[in-house]
Amino acid sequence: MSNHAARILDGKTTAQTIQARLKAEIESLSPEMGRPPGLAVLMVGDNPASAVYVRNKEKSCDRIGIASFGRKFPTETEQGEVAEVIEALNQDERVDGILVQLPLPDHFDAVSLLHGIDPNKDVDGLHPMNMGRLVRSETGLRSCTPAGVMVLLNEYGIEVAGKRAVVLGRSILVGKPMALMLLEANATVTMAHSRTENLPELTRSADILVSAVGKPKFIGADWIKSGAVAIDVGINRIFDSSGKGKLVGDFDFDAISPFCSAITPVPGGIGPMTVALLLENTVRSYRKKLRS
Ligand SMILES: Nc1nc(=O)c2c([nH]1)NC[C@@H]1CN(c3ccc(C(=O)N[C@@H](CCC(=O)O)C(=O)O)cc3)C=[N+]21
């Protein structure tokens, strides 16, 4: 079963549908709440992937009625200064979500900074409280990228239970929570990483292959099982011979799509889903205040 046309899992359209639903929900909740939801994004230095994300988040917040409390710090900022801002945002009643862009500059200790975020405002799901809830399959705020993958799979009716899933990458932001969410959905999950031996042989066993390694067009056709579902979390900027930049994923899309049953494009796949789930988490934490 090869050379069938893969279904394109359209994250852009799915994300727009989610955003439209959230916009309506915000309109109906805000009279009672007396304020819009608020999201604070903190960025230190100027990582290009983070810059794309920040731009898209701010546009989306404007569009659906979430107030942005963003702060940008120069690379040489001291950790203590950012920690103080986080503490002020924890106390600020107008703020429902706080997100610290990763990676942070080398002189930062990301772990201790993330521990300082109020778990109820941790819309990135990175606080140990929320990570622990995920490990235990308890409800809590969940990492936006892997949560977006699960929503997209569900949107397209892709069966996960009983399937073999391989996750490439073991970051706290994507790989680890992704593996746990697939496990929760009853997939048989393998986590692979830079030290994994015979990687292509492993990925050829995957019914669902998720890549979050950040290497442009790293994965070619001989890594893919025929009929696999390919989920590309990589967002890599490359430049053509004329110096023009464009975004590509970890998959060599044109090479592998003939062998896949379904595949996410870059751009327009998991990126927009990440933004949508961030907004969703923010609205969730806003809505929770109505009842408390
Ligand atoms: N604490 C933290 N949480 C994150 O989730 C996080 C982070 N730090 N640091 C940076 C990465 C990167 N990231 C992106 C999310 C969406 C797009 C996105 O919207 N991509 C569009 C790009 C469209 C375009 O502008 O060309 C797409 O793929 O279609 C990009 C990048 C989240 N990250």
Ligand SMILES: [Mg+2]
């Ligand atoms: Mg994408």
